[in-house]
Amino acid sequence: MPFVEALPAEVSQRVAELVPAGEDILVQVAADMAGPTRFGTTWLVLTGQRLLLVGADGDGSVVQAPLERISQARAEVLVGGGRLEIEQRGAGAVQLYYSASLVPKFGEVAEGINQLVRGEPLSLPAELELSRCPRCGRILPEKGGICPACARRADTLKRLLSYVWPYRMRALLLLAVTLGAALVGLVPPYLLKTIIDRVLSPRVAAPAGGGFGLLALLVGGMLGVNVLTWAAEVLRRWLNTWVGFRAVEELRLRLFSSLQFLPLRFYDRRKVGALISRMTNDSDLVEIFLLFDLPFVFSNSLMICGIVGLMFYMNVQLALLVLVPVPPIVIGSTLIWGRLQGYWRRWSARWSRLSSHLNESITGIRVIKAFAQEERESGRFERRNRAVRDVSVSAERSWLVFFMVTNFFMSFGSFLVWYFGGRQLVHGRLGLGELMAFNYYLMMLYRPLKWFGDFYSFMVRAFAGAERIFEVIDARPEPFADPAARPAPRLAGHVRFRNLSFGYDPGKMVLRDIDLEVQPGEMIGLVGRSGVGKSTLVSLVCRFYDAGRGTLELDGQDIRTIRLEDLRRQIGLVAQQSFLFNDTIAANIRYGRPDASFDDVLRAARAANAHEFIVQKPDGYDMVVGEGGSKLSAGEKQRIAIARAILHDPRILILDEATSSLDTATERRIQEAIRRLVQGRTTFAIAHRLSTLRSASRLVVLEGGRIAEVGTHAELLARRGIFYHLVRTQRMTTAALAEPQPEAMPAS
């Protein structure tokens, strides 16, 4: 129950005093402001009889409003916050302020109050997107998103590894090879020690000839180890690439197909760029992690343990000395690390600003030239370029300091070894070989240690990337494979809206109480100012969204029970800006029906009045149209889109401003094509130029999200209502443009 929040004790007591026993509390939510200009807490409590506002900050001030006096509630959106206004008959309005964080919640609350005022049962959404992490209480960076602090690292790792699972034999082999290589890597210094102590050392009386045999054996051993290391490395890289790339391929594929099947609602809230970056950057991060980081975790940990173990085995005292520089290195790196990260963040921010400026000035080069602003753009680029340079230099400088300091401390370790080890050598307590081996190990030890410093930040970033990917994969797709849905192989095209209301955002209804019946084959013209909900109405017919309240029926069935695939197959859409894929004209016309013959494509193109211009292109139907159809004019694209819709042969056709923004001659040709297209199909047409709707069977005028007028063109003109005025204004505008248009109003 997201709309009944837990009250603190003192407020709870206050509420208990004010609400008579037996009166159910329906809504109980906190606002995060006390009055118009102060943060604080105010509680809103709503029962079937009354509304209470209780201040929670000590003063316990209370505002009461009996429900029967409330006439309406309105959630006003302010800058950085909002205000709930509750109007009362015969008394003052009640106002409640809240910050932008709570705007969605109070949008719903306002709707809920209005439901009660109208005498309807209260129906509020069952869940509200979380704004704080339920585990740690941190504010979430994205509403309903993932808390980066609590993201279950172990779970994410498990999931990532599940992508490796199909290749588990190879992955196990990879692990074995990696560990083996690390172990083998420990051998050479030991061989070196043996060579020095047993063969080269002058103190040992060499048994004649035996020395050479041992030397040959040991050198042969070194060679063998080298060959082994080399072979293991080749095998490791080969396996690693094989497994890692396959896992990432699978991940990327899952991400893409999830994106395809996600509802439009998902896309409404997100930026295209951010989604594309999940596809590219985030999967890159995961790729690097799986390919490079993960295997090294094992080998480097083994390496460190092995080296430290061997050192202690050889000489406890020296081993302890070697570890002396480790704490300062670790502390120093963490200290400098924060600063370095700051620089890198700044660097990437400035770099992205530079590259977006570059992008913008190349895309907008026509405007820049037209306004003669080349110099200024260069100047701006220069400044940004310099900003990148400055931060790069600072970052590099810090990195250098970091690098030098750690190296210094590391060499410090070897000084200690040389000094104390040398003394032990002189006193005869240590062999020369041991000393050499010690130094060798020392060099080998610091490398993986340093690597672990970087590793953590890489891991965090890779996991964050993986989580963003999993978030998309886990999002609920459109119900395509719903087994309960009824198949509808051929719709008649009967559409019935029953008291339908809908809003994209909670509490902001776009359509209200739409009640309309459309017979099969009818053409409905939708008329109204922009933003009145015409496009929203048709997207409900496509089931891009589901109605909030009320139902939409097709052929007498609730649209939600019809198989989505069947539904979409039988809906054709021609929008104002037709999107074409970067493929040939023929492929674009065939998009909804890839198996159509070329003859069908020709017929569709002829019906759409597109054939003539297509054959004049050098490559005819084989012409590649460019990204988004960029090589064609707007009118040409539109006619191809109509041909595409004709070939698709939909039962329900949607024309969303299909002919606006075209010149009159082209428009006439397209109108003609559309007349052929609408034959025998239920059609919803949206047009600003009202004359284009003259052939509609009926016109529906929307105003304020409601149906204001319904009737034929002539009926609505005769009624002298909204439609009449719209037509008059348009005619006046057209007349004022002094060019008599063929679409002037009919003499009535």
Next chain:
Amino acid sequence: MSASAAPAPAEAPGAAAPAGASRLAPITVTHPEKVDLGAIRLFRAPPWVLRLTIEGDRSYTRVKVVRAAPLSYPRRYISLLDARDEEICMIEDLAQVGPELRAVLCEELDRRYLTAAIERVIAVRNEFGTSYWEVETNRGRREFVIQNVAENARWLGDQRLLLIDVDGNRFEVPDTGRLDRRSLAFVEQVL
């Protein structure tokens, strides 16, 4: 780089400028009608409805007071809108109007622009590309989260900083020079 071939920009304004394209032609605007600021009365009646009366002419209810450029000119170019969001008139400078009218305007602006001014930064944590802030503002204590600092922190001047959190709440540091050292260190750590 030498300057382009445009007329020398060093010319003082008001000096006899050479006739030509550099001079901006006046742009004529016919709406809204010019309103005599002295004739405007803005009041609340009843207390929750803002009304505007142009003395001896006409009157509006449910008036909205908005800033045309809230960031660059917070105290200038104040637009008064009617209930249908059409402009009634614009007050070019709050300094031009009488104290009574100014008080109502300022109060109304305070209620619409819920931007809190940060007085002290208590803590900032930077984790995972997200920064978690805890601040003391002129409106009270508040916690918020900013993602993508490069986009959501805007310098509005050398010392003035605007922060927009993940929900669209706005926080402003009117003058970074007047923050205490600890707060400033937190700000610098992030930006």
